[in-house]
Amino acid sequence: MVESILTSIEFEISLLLFISLAGYxxxxxxxxxxxxxxxxxxxxxxxxFLGLIHYEGFVEGMARxxxxxxxxxxxxxxxxxxxxxxxxxxxxxxxxILPWIGGFLVARMFGYELASxxxxxxxxxxxxxxxxxxxxxxxGKLQTETAxxxxxxxxIDDILALVALALTEQYALAGGAxxxxxxxxxxxxxxxxxxxxxxxxxxxxxxxxxxIDNSRTARKYPEITFIFAMxxxxxxxxxxxxxxxxxIVGSFIAGVSLGGIQLRNTLSYKEGAEYLHIIFASxxxxxxxxxxxxxxxxxxxxxxxxxxTAIAVITKVVGCYLPARVLGFxxxxxxxxxxxxxxxxxMATVIALIGxxxxxxxxxxxxxxxxxxxxxxxxTPMTLKKWLAKSKGGRGGYLxxxxxx
Amino acid sequence: MVESILTSIEFEISLLLFISLAGYxxxxxxxxxxxxxxxxxxxxxxxxFLGLIHYEGFVEGMARxxxxxxxxxxxxxxxxxxxxxxxxxxxxxxxxILPWIGGFLVARMFGYELASxxxxxxxxxxxxxxxxxxxxxxxGKLQTETAxxxxxxxxIDDILALVALALTEQYALAGGAxxxxxxxxxxxxxxxxxxxxxxxxxxxxxxxxxxIDNSRTARKYPEITFIFAMxxxxxxxxxxxxxxxxxIVGSFIAGVSLGGIQLRNTLSYKEGAEYLHIIFASxxxxxxxxxxxxxxxxxxxxxxxxxxTAIAVITKVVGCYLPARVLGFxxxxxxxxxxxxxxxxxMATVIALIGxxxxxxxxxxxxxxxxxxxxxxxxTPMTLKKWLAKSKGGRGGYLxxxxxx
Numbered sequence: 001m002v003e004s005i006l007t008s009i010e011f012e013i014s015l016l017l018f019i020s021l022a023g024y025x026x027x028x029x030x031x032x033x034x035x036x037x038x039x040x041x042x043x044x045x046x047x048x049f050l051g052l053i054h055y056e057g058f059v060e061g062m063a064r065x066x067x068x069x070x071x072x073x074x075x076x077x078x079x080x081x082x083x084x085x086x087x088x089x090x091x092x093x094x095x096x097i098l099p100w101i102g103g104f105l106v107a108r109m110f111g112y113e114l115a116s117x118x119x120x121x122x123x124x125x126x127x128x129x130x131x132x133x134x135x136x137x138x139x140g141k142l143q144t145e146t147a148x149x150x151x152x153x154x155x156i157d158d159i160l161a162l163v164a165l166a167l168t169e170q171y172a173l174a175g176g177a178x179x180x181x182x183x184x185x186x187x188x189x190x191x192x193x194x195x196x197x198x199x200x201x202x203x204x205x206x207x208x209x210x211x212i213d214n215s216r217t218a219r220k221y222p223e224i225t226f227i228f229a230m231x232x233x234x235x236x237x238x239x240x241x242x243x244x245x246x247x248i249v250g251s252f253i254a255g256v257s258l259g260g261i262q263l264r265n266t267l268s269y270k271e272g273a274e275y276l277h278i279i280f281a282s283x284x285x286x287x288x289x290x291x292x293x294x295x296x297x298x299x300x301x302x303x304x305x306x307x308x309t310a311i312a313v314i315t316k317v318v319g320c321y322l323p324a325r326v327l328g329f330x331x332x333x334x335x336x337x338x339x340x341x342x343x344x345x346x347m348a349t350v351i352a353l354i355g356x357x358x359x360x361x362x363x364x365x366x367x368x369x370x371x372x373x374x375x376x377x378x379x380t381p382m383t384l385k386k387w388l389a390k391s392k393g394g395r396g397g398y399l400x401x402x403x404x405x
Numbered sequence: 406m407v408e409s410i411l412t413s414i415e416f417e418i419s420l421l422l423f424i425s426l427a428g429y430x431x432x433x434x435x436x437x438x439x440x441x442x443x444x445x446x447x448x449x450x451x452x453x454f455l456g457l458i459h460y461e462g463f464v465e466g467m468a469r470x471x472x473x474x475x476x477x478x479x480x481x482x483x484x485x486x487x488x489x490x491x492x493x494x495x496x497x498x499x500x501x502i503l504p505w506i507g508g509f510l511v512a513r514m515f516g517y518e519l520a521s522x523x524x525x526x527x528x529x530x531x532x533x534x535x536x537x538x539x540x541x542x543x544x545g546k547l548q549t550e551t552a553x554x555x556x557x558x559x560x561i562d563d564i565l566a567l568v569a570l571a572l573t574e575q576y577a578l579a580g581g582a583x584x585x586x587x588x589x590x591x592x593x594x595x596x597x598x599x600x601x602x603x604x605x606x607x608x609x610x611x612x613x614x615x616x617i618d619n620s621r622t623a624r625k626y627p628e629i630t631f632i633f634a635m636x637x638x639x640x641x642x643x644x645x646x647x648x649x650x651x652x653i654v655g656s657f658i659a660g661v662s663l664g665g666i667q668l669r670n671t672l673s674y675k676e677g678a679e680y681l682h683i684i685f686a687s688x689x690x691x692x693x694x695x696x697x698x699x700x701x702x703x704x705x706x707x708x709x710x711x712x713x714t715a716i717a718v719i720t721k722v723v724g725c726y727l728p729a730r731v732l733g734f735x736x737x738x739x740x741x742x743x744x745x746x747x748x749x750x751x752m753a754t755v756i757a758l759i760g761x762x763x764x765x766x767x768x769x770x771x772x773x774x775x776x777x778x779x780x781x782x783x784x785t786p787m788t789l790k791k792w793l794a795k796s797k798g799g800r801g802g803y804l805x806x807x808x809x810x
Contacts, residue, residue, distance in 0.1 A: 009466050010473070010643035010652055017636035024629050028622040058466040061414055068415070217433040223683040224429050230684055231422035238415035247415055267683075275680040278628040278672075279635055 042289020075255020128345020201257020447694020480660020533750020606662020
């Protein structure tokens, strides 16, 4: 029982939750996302400044637990029909391709090798709409066609980013050898996993959940569907890893599969997963800040950060503005869509963490990607409000948003 | 990313949850407690038989997380006024002292040294009423005075067991030197922690929670009181360890402190903690089974197990029967109270785990205590039903039970 208090899990968990709470407070005061608050304060508490906590052992395990739960919860609230809207699909596709090319080229320009550059490009693809949705809500524009386009495109964007991540990892595993055959094989494998996982999930597991929900055991133990759902989340995460995809792709598909089921007798696993998410996603975001090492930022890396951030914003704005114009949105509304899709947020940081873990990007590049993600997230509300004031988009009915921080 | 799948946290968590689910199923089929199912199947999956999973690294961290959450949830549902009932107090006190003496003497008889014997005695003190409450409920006797006596005494029992645990640990830390001064000091320290922690908790933290609940941040982020409550649970656990008590004493007091607060704007942390409890207490109970090593059971240990189990039941039945008779309960009702208080369940296993961690008891003795706890839990329903059939206790109003597995 004689152990150092400062490395006990009690100390680590209290500190991580304290940092997360403080993050909420400053985020609320400066009108920022709670994710921004958690990462910035994690950065201050970690090795960059105070050195109170390190990303290792149990902290690392909990962060990993957190990111799997995070993607499972996003999956649970994901609506498959949103993906089958060609208009939003076009915006999403262009908004993924341009940033990928921009990130790849900038990385090559700064001398990074092919495998790193591919990863940096991938980290630039995903959009986080929590901040945008919040600004739209504050300005009473949440029910406009523009808002629907942003949310719809962002959902498709997540899927495309996950596919890009799967490709990137396979590419890196193959030692950076560009082979059309290998890439096709990965794409087929990823698609096969997504399709087989979704079908197995919705059909077989779905009816199994309903069976458990109506069983005699469930009446005595209403918690068993929740345990079952979390088991499926981690099982899918494991299978995704086994076939060479990222664990988060697996838990996301598990969430998508189990999202549409109505329970009658047992506790809601959606609610349960949300509660797990509150604690463990908080721990995950704080740990991202802990992983950032400001000291690794050389002059050249700071320059890289500035250029990469500029490219990230420009390519996303242009990549979304153009298809929006083609689809008939006005100049102002297209700009709103472009700037609204700019914040990177959690997905870019998740991708960066996977790249760091796989040894594909350095600690310095990881830091650059996390900071890029923070900056795009912080500047969005300012530009967006300016364009929204000019936009004439009308009001509509209630639009359900994916709940994210 | 190339790592062995079988040691990935995804595999470990899916397996632990799968074992827990299977535990629910067999528990439901054989009409046993889910805790019994989880421990028995954990035992089969662990090193004793299949060797699929080991108690180390992340599994150990999660089990520790689980036991802290478990005691926090028990604390949240704990009612301070239940402790101030002299009748139940007398039953509880005698029902703790006799088993302690019995366990201590049997351990000494089998040649264990003083420090181990003290710990074995302590492991025999705590009562788990979940099974008893369930039997009472099935037989429609939940509203009787007898049932109230069992539940009330079991609550006080938990407190006494925690105090006994604190004393035992201090005694062991002092190298097994019996000093009345040291024991008084520990008792004062434990009482000071419990009193100061409860007052600080209910008065200062309580009004702070209400303040957070009514803050501007809370309206935007309804999850912050939940994060705050969990932070307090782990902070109290840490402080308890710092002053030499067990972490679970801390999280229990944190739960007691925060249990009575009504939230108006934010998410219920009681609900949140219950959901965490579902996943992590499941993991904790399965991991107890994993820790059991059947192979360590020599002939002498099996003999010890039989004698210890017999003594555990006899001392509890007699220790509760006698005061119940004195308090005016009938012969049959007193027997119901005695047999109803016999199951040891989770608290004995928690104490055994602490003893194992502190090096005070061997792997073999740990296995004996866990098996003793299982056996007392499994045999209770049979004896209890027999005595309940004879009992004439009438029906009363609704009695709220602490919800445990």
